[in-house]
Amino acid sequence: MDNQENGALAAYWRDNLRLIYICLGIWFAVSYLFGILLVDQLNTINLYGYKLGFWFAQQGSIYAFVALIFFYNRAIANIERKHGVEEDAS
């Protein structure tokens, strides 16, 4: 890798880490926060027959995980293009 590539990699990596922090923040919120730590408080809210905390623990967190992976994949592809480090087309 030459110097120019090293610079691009460093800038790409910073953006990637920031994106990962954001995504893991959401990951933590939908499961550990809403499904476990705040479950009693959220259970006072009713969502179509579900207690909200219970819904996050047994349904909502799973939907959020799926959405999160596809969101990350799309966002990281943009970041790769921005820094010109995307994979060679195969």
Next chain:
Amino acid sequence: MSDVQTLTFVIVGLTFALYIGIAIWARASSTKEFYVAGTGVHPVANGMATAADWMSAASFISMAGLIAFLGYGGSVFLMGWTGGYVLLALLLAPYLRKHGSYTVPEFIDDRYASKGARVVAVLCLIIASITYVIGQMKGIGVAFSRFLEVSYEVGLATGIGIVFFYAVLGGMKGITYTQIAQYVIMIIAYTVPAIFISLTITGHALPQIGLGAMVDGGTSLLDKLDQVVNDVGFSDYTTSKRLSTLNMFFYTLSLMIGTAGLPHVIMRFFTVPSVKAARSSAGWALVFIAILYTTAPGVAAMARLNLMQTIEPVKGEHLVYEERPDWFKNWETTGLLKFEDKNEDGRIQYVADKETNELTVDRDIMVLANPEIAGLPNWVIALVAAGGLAAALSTAAGLLIAIASSVSHDLLKGVFRPDITEKGELLASRLAMAGAVGLAGYLGFNPPDFAAGTVALAFGLAASSIFPAIMLGVFTKMNKQGVIAGMLAGIIITLLYVFQHRGIMFIPGTSFMGGMPANWFLGIEPNAFGSIGAIFNFIVAFAVSKMTAPISPEIEKVIANMRMPKGQTTPAATD
């Protein structure tokens, strides 16, 4: 032979013929692609195959049954076994793919330039995988005992024989199309009865909606279930925690990072065609897993309600034992459902109080018994059996192959006998496989927990050792001394805690320090301890790396190349 039994043999036989047929057809055209299964396979197809590979007896047979009895506390399995894919997709899969090794120990050897680290990784993998296979054996034993109408022990012995045969056929593991067929059978077998039951109880076809739906006019299904279990002395279904909030937190964390640390899951991402495909395969795998996982809570709640209402159809009027339905008698044969008439009134009292309760139900029978309890047609019951066996056998075979390749390829050829012939390597892997089946089968006669609980222990062991080693390898400049010390500290502390509670290698009577109260560390149960082990791993690794030499410039290049999406895979660095 009963009707259900005959139908079960037919459907199980047909599905097996299908898997073997596809394996033969695919193998003929792709012998060369054996080790690179998945190259050129679309990420959606690869995701489906990964889902089949990963969802085992614990997911299919055991999990909903556990949730049925734990209620909200069972959520740890739902979040834990899905949230791990977020970690895989964001933190591990793309970098492992870019680096380009074929097994986890090989990656660790390359990244840390250390044979010692490789050997430690192999040992951790073997311990975690064998524990995982014990969990599968429990599920297989339950399924066979019911459908052959024999005791659990005879069912397990039959299962051991079939798993061995299936794993030796072996190469199947690498063949993506067989696993796609297995996924389709599994998901049909899981969702069809769930839809039937949801329609009957709630009028909604989707169990995801049915679980929150109204029944009997104004009450929701979940409120009614809370009330029914309250009436016999259990705490609320929707709010009862698994021991404590803290325990649930660490239990979920342990399962998540364990998912991202298990060899047979990680291996799938070594072989996809590109970094982008590694990311999107993880996403699609989770889509296919989520179909089963969002159905499971509905299955659990409705199975519990059906069971309660069969035993006590009208409040205060308990089922007369002599009038018990056929499914009850069938499961009694297996020894997994037991009635003891403590008050000698000839009726079945099922209550929370252990002194007066007369019915013991092994949690692992609930998913298999559910269609029978709900009175669904016989072909549905047979289909569920086929799905359960597909889940258990495919994962057990996959794990056995992972164990065999660790021993023969990573350990024997990679470290101790680099000059071993191909024939010798093959023989070693067969012997390792036979040893693993024998050991796991033997330990399966006294499983440490229900199938899903045993599997949770395996996840904890992977969480405390493998996940930190890989993550530190990608995101930090951890050196070899740090990673070895970390892995050893993590797995040893987890094993000590687990064995102290459950016996050495789960053999009854070998638990030590018997005088200590259960779950003495902050009230955390052994199944949840893997996350504590992982935290230990990180702390020890950083402490040791601060005191030892930093990594060489060659390894810095390995790391840079791994992070860089562009360009070729990394050639192994030497120290």
